[in-house]
Amino acid sequence: MMRFLLTKELGRLAKWLRILGFDASYFTENNPGSLMIQALRDNRTILTRNRRLPESHGIRIIQLKSETLKEQLQETFKSLNIVLDVKHLFTRCIICNEELAPVDREEIKDRIPEYVYKTQRNFVTCPQCQRIYWQGTHWGNVQNILKEIQ
Structure with missing residues (x-):
């Protein structure tokens, strides 16, 4: 199953990805370098609304355009070809992942x-x-x- 690293403006999306059973880590720092290192180290796809994140080889970065939760979920699933499986619902803690x-x-x-x-x-x-x-x-x-x- 896909693992995510979400930037600080996507806290609500992180919670919902956890509800849906995804490993969704939430990065609250303002340090793009640390973000990239963590994504690479933990083999995570970055989800962000930040348009200024630098491109990085070996790290998948999805820049979401949507502002609403439902649209962010749709955009994430569509861009990564994710099909939800209800057996994974509520398998992760929404607080600590x-x-x-x-x-x-x-x-x-x-x-x-x-x-x-x-x-x-x-x-x-x-x-x-x-x-x-x-x-x-x-x-x-x-x-x-x-x-x-x-």
Whole structure:
């Protein structure tokens, strides 16, 4: 699966790529040299709206023109011929980009709302930040957005 490095103006897109299961690192520095080094070192495609980034051999740079999230997703998928696979949805932490791991609901009973515990059976957690995720109403919202962009 493709790995991305997004520049600081694309934070919302980074979050959504993570929701969709992509490894999307978020670069907040103002240093093009460091950006290039990280992309090369981590074998990542750079996504940016910055028109002044220098061309670099061996690093794929996609300069997005769109300002809205939906259009940025469409532009990214079209330019890289990406076909979404729903089995990858919600497999990464939207905060720290780590892969999520299944967790037994009894282990997290005291860390989630009682209603969620009673109504949900499957949970995943981030090994880095310890956030807990489940298939709540946001699942339907994401699927609606996916229908709009495909």
